Amino acid sequence: MKTDAAGAGGRAIDGLLFDKDGTLFDFHGTWGVWAGGVIEHLSGGDAGRAADLARAIHYDLGARQFHDTSPAIAGTNREVAELLADCLPGAEAGRIETYLMTSSATAPLVPVLDLVDFIAGLRARGLRLGVMTNDAEFSARAHLAASGIGEAFDFIAGFDSGHGAKPDAAPLLAFARAEGLAPERVAMVGDSTHDLVAGRAAGMVTVAVLTGTAPEAELAPYADVVLPDIGYLPAWLDSRG
Missing domain, CATH: 3.40.50.1000 (HAD superfamily/HAD-like)
Known part of the structure; x- marks a missing residue:
């Protein structure tokens, strides 16, 4: 101390x-697995798109955890949604933000x-x-x-x-x-x-x-x-x- x-x-x-x-x-115990599921859902199973999404929020797909530099650690859902939307042609940040909010509400808590x-x-x-x-x-x-x-x-x-x-x-x-x-x-x-x-x-x-x-x-x-x-x-x- x-x-x-x-x-x-x-x-x-x-x-x-x-x-x-x-x-x-x-943080990692609660949000690592959840974020992997978010990326899988938003990428639709496309490996290249999943890699882009992970890179945007500084997430390690293999380790299933965020890098220390991730803007998701202290950022708002809106900020994260905008980063993810940039990787998804035609996607609306507002809809992604809503998805992040509703899905995170049932995340496994540690x-x-x-x-x-x-x-x-x-x-x-x-x-x-x-x-x-x-x-x-x-x-x-x-x-x-x-x-x-x-x-x-x-x-x-x-x-x-x-x-x-x-x-x-x-x-x-x-x-x-x-x-x-x-x-x-x-x-x-x-x-x-x-x-x-x-x-x-x-x-x-x-x-x-x-x-x-x-x-x-x-x-x-x-x-x-x-x-x-x-x-x-x-x-x-x-x-x-």
Whole structure:
């Protein structure tokens, strides 16, 4: 666990705002197989077209996982749909976006830990809890509900919820406003620089976790603390007094 001087004995935290994929759910374990199915469906079995689609979103067809450089890791469904549409003559990005949203809602989820007990423990501390993802709100709510924690969050937003998308600060500040919290007493918890840059811009404490695709060296410059996974949050919260 890496922390700076603010990591211990800092200002108390009243709210936690989580990213979803790579933070609550293991990124490769959840999205690698699903993405392979998306490419197979959109390519119609054409190997050359499948290779083009995989290349567009930096996906390894053989390993069935995303490269660390993939725009799908922190991007929105719309951004990914536009990249895929460029490889499909006559395709409409809007229709692909809808397909990504509906198919991802039933993706096999791989939580990073027992989320039901973990989230219940955070709520028992009196914390306000939220999720802000660059996925669609529809998918986010479906994933959280399927994992038994859909009702445990006070705020759930996607890139299409009307607040904007990360790395902008606006959706993070929307959480703070909705819950009546001072931004500096909220921690943004995520696995990408998009999460952390947004958190810094919002004036929040930034917590990086290593259950996504980004290495510690990439995240550390933007984080107040780097944790192996969200399971280390309770001890970190205790260290702040």
